[in-house]
Amino acid sequence: TEPEMTYKVAISFDRCKITSVTCGCGNKDIFYCAHVVALSLYRIRKPDQVKLRLPISETLFQMNRDQLQKFVQYLITAHHTEVLPTAQKLADEILSSNSEINQVHGAPDPTAGASIDDENCWHLDEEQVREQVKLFLSQGGYYGSGKQLNSMFAKVREMLRMRDSNGARMLTLITEQFMADPRLSLWRQQGTGITEKCRQLWDELGALWVCVVLNPHCKLEEKSCWLRQLRKWGEMDVCPLEDGNYGNELPNITNALTQSSGHNQDAGDSKPPVYQHVPVATSSQDSGESYLSLALEVALMGMGQQRVMPEGLYAQDKVCRNEEQIIARLQDLELDPVLVQTLRKQCILLLEGGPFSGLGEVIHRESVPMHTFAKYLFSALLPHDADLAYKLALRAMRLPVLETTAPSGDVTHPHHLVSVVPSRYPRWFTLGHLESQQCELASTMLTAAKG
Known part of the structure; x- marks a missing residue:
């Protein structure tokens, strides 16, 4: 057995929070060592045996x-x-009578604690956080490093759940090290996408920032500070895009979808929200717009936007998962006359939206298919406008990535072409899932047509 060692441990408290710790064991970790934990438990369980002293x-x-x-x-x-x-x-x-120390009345006392107006937060060894994240990122090719980083993400999530101000503080330190990863510059110079494992870590990082920014308990000045910092990081050349690639030509919807998925990750077993119409304050009292109808309009516009399928299995799977998550939210809405009017209006705009719409007449050969989205639109619109529902669903049935020749008809007009941009055959890892969604859309239409 190892000989018993005695270590000197010091713990500072401020309003029921541990604000600083020191231990002679030389622990190099972001978590408290066993000696700090033991002393804390001793203080909690046997408060009478710990002598209280004046400052x-x-x-x-x-x-x-x-x-x-x-x-x-x-x-x-x-x-x-x-x-x-x-x-x-x-x-x-x-x-020295002229020294700066003699110009100040009184002297500091670290044992007196902070004033009631001072901010107090749990102790966090910032240097250790930086060093550990840097070490884990340098071992990016190993399974254990990703597991350790996910453990740190879980710690941040726990802090946010407990409303610990160190959650955003620790996430900032992690993000700084992610942005300083030398591999980002290398991938950008080579014009290649980041690896699947790194992409997963970046997605988790983004989801945590969504939780921080959407926290209803944080102050407005804190949100403004985070917004400035996020913009600063986003403007850096090495900052990867949402799908992990550099230089995509078509916009990607996943940067908007991340907020929807990330905002709900800490919901737990909470009850589903009750949606109500809150009128939008405008000069016209009879505008009929509400924040709920505008939210539906924005969701439909984003989901119907034409976007190119990203490269890589994880990115393609993420597109499908995010789309299904938003549709699940939309299905929770009870469509009243106001929302039905918004739905019908947006469906017409999507059909007539031109190259910016995924349901327009002309789409890119590698554009993300609209089968899942169209199935929702068809089911929601069918009781109110059957003709528009079938027209939209039939338009969405196409899967141009599998088509190698132009369809028969008048090819002198470009709007008759399914795809006007020739391309190599892409690697669509989710092709089987997309084909099954196409079959489900067709089955839904046939079932509805039979009555």
Whole structure:
């Protein structure tokens, strides 16, 4: 057995929070060592055996001159090499009438605690967080490093759930190290996408920032500060795009979808929200618009936007999952006359939207199929406008990535072409899932047509 070791442990508290810790064991981790945990538990379980003392400033105030001199000299003797240089420097400054220290009334007392207006937060070793994230990123090719980073993400999520201000603080430190990853510059120079494992870590990082920014308990000035920082990171050349690639020509919807998925990750077993119409304040009292109808309009516009299928299995799977998550939210809406009007209007605009719409007449050969989205639109619209529902669903049945020749008809007009941009055959890892969604859309239409 190993010999027992005795370590000196110091813990500072402020309003029921551990604000600083030191331990002689030399622990190099972002989590408290066993000795700090043991002392904390001892203090909690046996509070009567831990003697409470006045702040050191109060104790010094009760001493006379001889006692103060004896106190200082014994302190210097006990910690000769550590304290003497600082003690000599302070003595010189105090004896100098023009020194800065003599211009300030009183003296600091770390044992007195912070004032009620000062911010207090749990102790977090920022240097250790930086070093560990940097170490894990440098071992990006190993399974254990990703597991360790996910463990740190879980710690941030736990902090956010407990409304610990260190959650955003720790996430900021992690993000700084992610942005400083030298592989980002290399991937950008080579024009290649980041690896699947790194893409998953970046997605988790983004989802956590969504949780931070959408936290209803944070102050407005905090949100403004985070917004400036996120914009600063986003403007950096090495910052990867949402799908992990550099230089995509078509916009990608997943940057908007991440907020929807990330905002709900800490919901737990909470009850589903009850949606109500809140009128939008406009000059016209009869506009009929509400924030709920505008939210539906924005969701339909984003889902119907034409976008190119990203490369890689994880990115393609993410497109499908995010689309299904938003549709699940839309299905929770009870369509009243106002929402039906919004739905019908947006469906018409999507059909007539031109190249920006995924349901327009002309789409890119590698555009993300609209089968899942069209199935929702068809089911929601069928009881109210059957002709429009069938027209939209039939338009969405196409899967141009599998078509190698132009369809028969008048090819002199470009709007008859399914795809006007020739391309190599792409690697669509989710092709089987997309084909099954196409079959489900066809089955839904046939079932509805049979009555």
